[in-house]
Amino acid sequence: MSIKDEQVTSNEYDFTAADDWFSHNIDIWKSLTHHVQSASPRALEIGSWEGRSAVFLLTNLCKAAGEVVCIDHFDMLDTPGGCARFDRINRNLTLAGGKFRVLDEFSVPGLMMLLEEEMLSETPGFDWIYIDGSHEASDTLLDGELVWRLARKGSIVIFDDYVCPVISKPSRS
Helix, strand or coil, rough: CCCCCCCCCCCCCCCCCHCCCEEEEEEHHHHHHHCCCCHHHHHEEECCCCHHHHHHHHHCCCCCCEEEEEEECCHHHCHHHHHHHHHHHHHHHHCCCCCEEEEECCCHHHHHHHHHHHCCCCCCCEEEEEEEEEHHHHHHHHHHHHHHCCCCEEEEEEECEEECCCCCCCCCC
16 A cells, blocks of 8 residues: 555544564563653664554553654655655554654764753653664664663563574684
C-alpha cells in the first residue's frame, strides 16, 4: 500500500506492516516496565522510524504521566520517505496521547542537544532508553556512551540489533 493510500483515523495507527521490527519485543518490554519507579517516567528513543516502539512507551510506560523523546534523522527531511516517516511518527504519537517530542537529528547532535538541556533541568535524565539508531557497532557504542550520561539511577537501557564485526586472529605462518 502506498503512503498516499494509507489514512489515519482516530482509532488506528499509521504503521507500515512490512516495517514491524518491534512487535516481537512487546512481551519482554512489558516484563521490564515495572522496574521503572518514577511516577512521571521519561523515555528516550534513538531511531524511531514510524514510532511503533515510541507508541508502546507512550501508552504503557508513560500513560499516566511522563514523556517520550525520539531522535531520528528522517533523511534530514530531504527525501519523500524521510518526510513521510516524520509525518507518520508525529501522527502516531498524537493518536497515542501524552507528552512527546520528536527531534529530526542524527543521534550525536540530538544527544548533545539533550545533554545541554538536561544540565539545566531540575529533574534531569531518562528512566528508559532504547538505542536503535544505527546498526553499526561503533555508532551504537558512541550512542551508548552519550546516553549513559542521560540515564537516571536505575534506568533501563536497551540496545537493539547492530552488527559487530568478528575480529579474527592473525594466522601464524
